[in-house]
Amino acid sequence: MKALRKLVDNIKPTFSKGGKLSFLHSSFDAFETFLFVPDKVTFKGTHVRDSIDLKRTMTMVITALMPALLFGMWNVGYQHSIATGVQMDFIEIFTYGFIKVLPLIIVSYGVGLGIEFAAAQIRGHEVNEGYLVTGMLIPLIMPVDLPLWMLALSVAFAVIVGKEVFGGTGMNIWNPALLARAFAFFAYPSYMSGDKVWVSGLTKGEGIIDGFSGATPLANAQAGLEVPDFWDMFFGFIPGSVGETSAFAILLGAALLIYTGIGSWKIMFSVFAGGLLTGLLLNGVAPADSYLALPAWNHLVMGGFAFGAVFMATDPVTASQTERGKWIYGFLIGVIAVIIRVFNPGYPEGMMLSILLLNTFAPLIDHVVVQSNIKKRLKRAVIK
Amino acid sequence: MSEQIRLRRGLDIPLNGEATPKITKRISPDSVAIKPLDYRALNPKLLVKEGDMVKAGTPILMDKKRPEIKICSPISGVVSEIFRGEKRKLLEIRVKPDGENQSLEFASVDYKKADRQTLVDLLLESGLWANIKQRPYGTIPDSSVVPKAIFISSFDSSPLAPDMDFALSGQMDMVQIGVDVLSKLTSGGIHVGFHTSNYVSSPIHKLNNIISHTFAGKHPAGNVGVQIHHISPINKGEVVWTLDLFSVAAIGRLFAKKVYDVKKVIAITGPRCANPSYIEVIPGTNLSAIKEYIAVDEKDNLPARVISGNVLTGDNVGESGYLGNFHNQITILSEGKYFEMFGWIKPLRLKKFSISRSYFSWLMPSKKYDLDTNLNGGDRAFVVTGLYEKVLPMDIYPMHLLKAIMAGDIDKMEALGIYEIIEEDMALCEFVCPSKIEIQEIVSQGIDLMIKEMS
Numbered sequence: 001m002k003a004l005r006k007l008v009d010n011i012k013p014t015f016s017k018g019g020k021l022s023f024l025h026s027s028f029d030a031f032e033t034f035l036f037v038p039d040k041v042t043f044k045g046t047h048v049r050d051s052i053d054l055k056r057t058m059t060m061v062i063t064a065l066m067p068a069l070l071f072g073m074w075n076v077g078y079q080h081s082i083a084t085g086v087q088m089d090f091i092e093i094f095t096y097g098f099i100k101v102l103p104l105i106i107v108s109y110g111v112g113l114g115i116e117f118a119a120a121q122i123r124g125h126e127v128n129e130g131y132l133v134t135g136m137l138i139p140l141i142m143p144v145d146l147p148l149w150m151l152a153l154s155v156a157f158a159v160i161v162g163k164e165v166f167g168g169t170g171m172n173i174w175n176p177a178l179l180a181r182a183f184a185f186f187a188y189p190s191y192m193s194g195d196k197v198w199v200s201g202l203t204k205g206e207g208i209i210d211g212f213s214g215a216t217p218l219a220n221a222q223a224g225l226e227v228p229d230f231w232d233m234f235f236g237f238i239p240g241s242v243g244e245t246s247a248f249a250i251l252l253g254a255a256l257l258i259y260t261g262i263g264s265w266k267i268m269f270s271v272f273a274g275g276l277l278t279g280l281l282l283n284g285v286a287p288a289d290s291y292l293a294l295p296a297w298n299h300l301v302m303g304g305f306a307f308g309a310v311f312m313a314t315d316p317v318t319a320s321q322t323e324r325g326k327w328i329y330g331f332l333i334g335v336i337a338v339i340i341r342v343f344n345p346g347y348p349e350g351m352m353l354s355i356l357l358l359n360t361f362a363p364l365i366d367h368v369v370v371q372s373n374i375k376k377r378l379k380r381a382v383i384k
Numbered sequence: 385m386s387e388q389i390r391l392r393r394g395l396d397i398p399l400n401g402e403a404t405p406k407i408t409k410r411i412s413p414d415s416v417a418i419k420p421l422d423y424r425a426l427n428p429k430l431l432v433k434e435g436d437m438v439k440a441g442t443p444i445l446m447d448k449k450r451p452e453i454k455i456c457s458p459i460s461g462v463v464s465e466i467f468r469g470e471k472r473k474l475l476e477i478r479v480k481p482d483g484e485n486q487s488l489e490f491a492s493v494d495y496k497k498a499d500r501q502t503l504v505d506l507l508l509e510s511g512l513w514a515n516i517k518q519r520p521y522g523t524i525p526d527s528s529v530v531p532k533a534i535f536i537s538s539f540d541s542s543p544l545a546p547d548m549d550f551a552l553s554g555q556m557d558m559v560q561i562g563v564d565v566l567s568k569l570t571s572g573g574i575h576v577g578f579h580t581s582n583y584v585s586s587p588i589h590k591l592n593n594i595i596s597h598t599f600a601g602k603h604p605a606g607n608v609g610v611q612i613h614h615i616s617p618i619n620k621g622e623v624v625w626t627l628d629l630f631s632v633a634a635i636g637r638l639f640a641k642k643v644y645d646v647k648k649v650i651a652i653t654g655p656r657c658a659n660p661s662y663i664e665v666i667p668g669t670n671l672s673a674i675k676e677y678i679a680v681d682e683k684d685n686l687p688a689r690v691i692s693g694n695v696l697t698g699d700n701v702g703e704s705g706y707l708g709n710f711h712n713q714i715t716i717l718s719e720g721k722y723f724e725m726f727g728w729i730k731p732l733r734l735k736k737f738s739i740s741r742s743y744f745s746w747l748m749p750s751k752k753y754d755l756d757t758n759l760n761g762g763d764r765a766f767v768v769t770g771l772y773e774k775v776l777p778m779d780i781y782p783m784h785l786l787k788a789i790m791a792g793d794i795d796k797m798e799a800l801g802i803y804e805i806i807e808e809d810m811a812l813c814e815f816v817c818p819s820k821i822e823i824q825e826i827v828s829q830g831i832d833l834m835i836k837e838m839s
């Protein structure tokens with residue numbers, strides 16, 4: 001450790017003000033603070049600080065994503081195996097998925113962090129940790145066979161237009177990861193929907209065995225076909241985006257986020273509550289054999305509902321910032337996601353659009369909540 | 385007995401170095417300083433020059449805009465140095481004590497019979513007026529305004545704070561006179577906040593002429609601003625006063641003994657304090673007199689930071705700095721000037737404290753920590769939400785208020801409760817902030833802006 005510290009101290013002047021490579025100051029700083037918690041001390045205000053920082057916070061979120069990621073890798077291989085009829089053992093299945101998913105992660109981080117570093121450099125800021133999470137979220141919500149250049153373009157769009165133009169992490173209006181997905185969804189619809197894209201190898205026409213459909217349960221439900229068994233969907237043995245299929249793996253992550261207090265349990269709970277209640281309501285009025293009659297709990301485990309509720313809706317920057325607002329915000333995400341799914345034939349998956357919509361309205365929700373506090377304060381003045 | 389107010393939100397930072405209740409030193413300082421920056425929005429005008437002889441109670445400064453307001457020397461001696469900073473800003477007026485500790489003799493006023501104006505005039509003349517703070521904003525009160533009420537907190541809940549019952553022992557008669565004087569200055573009574581754990585045994589609770597309120601909960605339950613918020617919140621146009629019990633005792637002595645005597649017993653505390661205990665000092669004492677209390681860090685050889693005040697709101701004055709007028713404790717801790725490899729990713733880090741459960745300090749609720757001044761991260765924009773609310777027991781939206789201040793939006797600041805807070809009330813928000821935002825500095829700017837725009 002001392003040797004490494006010495007090395008960093010030795011090269012530091014080159015990157016500091018007046019040094020040869022001073023224009024790379026932000027990048028150097030990012031690497032240095034990655035290796036070492038800096039020796040910066042408090043200057044004004046409180047003399048001691050809590051040991052939590054954004055790096056720690058983001059690390060926790062990434063840790064929480066691990067079950068979904070690992071299961072996603074396995075499921076990519078598993079789906080490939082049943083689609084092609086090739087017998088594979090556990091190691092082969094996982095390796096296949098690992099090889100398919102890793103490039104997505106590398107491209108996502110490579111492009112996104114590259115832009116982040118450049119933006120920090122231009123502004124002269126420290127590099128923000130926000131993209132560490134976004135960069136992991138993006139591959140998990142894309143179909144596994146998405147061409148890498150499309151992924152790169154989506155990432156670039158999300159980071160530049162979705163985040164940096166607003167001023168970087170903490171200033172953005174929409175969740176950057178979902179923006180990347182929305183970009184890909186609308187720009188390259190044929191790679192983002194249909195029956196072929198969700199299982200690795202299908203688009204290239206690898207030998208599919210008869211009777212296998214690569215359609216997601218959502219597409220099946222929309223087409224009036226039977227959806228898979230609830231528990232299959234809960235544990236995630238279904239086609240879908242890389243990390244979204246297993247509600248179980250996602251709930252493991254949710255447990256960590258709630259335990260550490262980093263993800264808002266209020267948002268998670270109210271998203272699920274909103275989705276479930278809307279589903280039940282539709283069940284109540286539904287004619288038999290229609291999509292409306294799909295038992296409500298299925299909505300919670302199909303598609304990206306669980307993933308969105310746990311990892312997307314809870315993004316503190318784009319969610320409601322008031323505690324009361326979080327209830328409303330989460331509930332409406334659940335409600336609108338199910339409504340889009342059931343009533344809109346164009347988009348089988350409503351979660352992405354629902355969250356982006358509520359991201360847009362989150363400031364309005366907060367405004368109403370804060371305004372009620374203001375009114376209370378004014379009223380207090382009148383009484384006395 | 386009034387009802388108990390239970391505050392569920394707050395945080396007691398578990399620091400090592402709590403003072404044991406004994407007085408280990410009575411300091412007669414080599415030098416004492418009056419610091420104009422201790423008083424918010426004071427426009428100081430010097431009334432003395434170097435070499436002048438002063439007594440305790442001799443006016444040193446006056447406010448340019450409000451000439452009736454004076455700041456007085458706490459001790460007798462010679463003005464040794466007028467210390468200025470950038471742009472000749474007046475920072476310290478240093479007085480070299482003559483060792484005789486003489487006070488000016490003030491007029492004899494029978495506070496029981498005197499009218500309000502006579503009391504006000506004596507307080508103004510003695511300079512003790514400046515020890516009263518006016519809310520909103522925490523400025524020196526306007527002598528033409530009658531406050532709605534006066535609020536006093538009988539306990540300090542900040543980290544390692546002194547035990548007021550101990551620090552004021554033997555002075556209750558003076559405190560009582562101070563309370564009696566103050567009660568004639570307002571129509572709303574003297575409201576005193578107590579902590580539920582000890583109010584029954586507290587000698588302060590036996591005072592007459594006060595209205596008691598009890599509070600349960602963690603810091604900032606002892607902050608007078610938080611107490612006001614729950615007793616009778618400040619609305620636009622209202623003015624209340626606050627002061628600490630040491631100042632009340634000093635007012636008592638002024639009326640009982642006709643002297644300016646602001647001596648007080650304060651706590652000397654902190655992880656690097658060699659002998660955490662109490663000392664008797666005069667406000668403005670040079671801290672080189674407490675050198676022997678600074679422990680050497682044998683393990684890592686880190687330098688010590690000497691704070692006038694507590695770790696949340698105090699000033700880093702250095703080993704030869706001066707105690708602030710309103711500070712009732714000294715805290716000594718290590719400067720966190722070290723690098724920690726992969727510190728942010730280490731799962732345990734048992735020596736660090738956090739309210740976040742991403743560490744494990746919550747499993748050891750009674751453990752105390754040797755915290756240092758390391759920032760534990762870098763400056764970022766607001767990201768995490770819902771955290772400030774957990775340590776601010778007031779019906780205020782802290783993040784929205786802070787953003788209103790940063791945007792300079794006066795109307796919003798007003799609507800969101802800027803009248804009800806001063807820096808210390810939001811100090812814990814700064815402590816917990818993962819983005820390491822300097823919240824007290826922002827609040828301070830907001831209040832300065834309000835004073836400027838509203839005057």
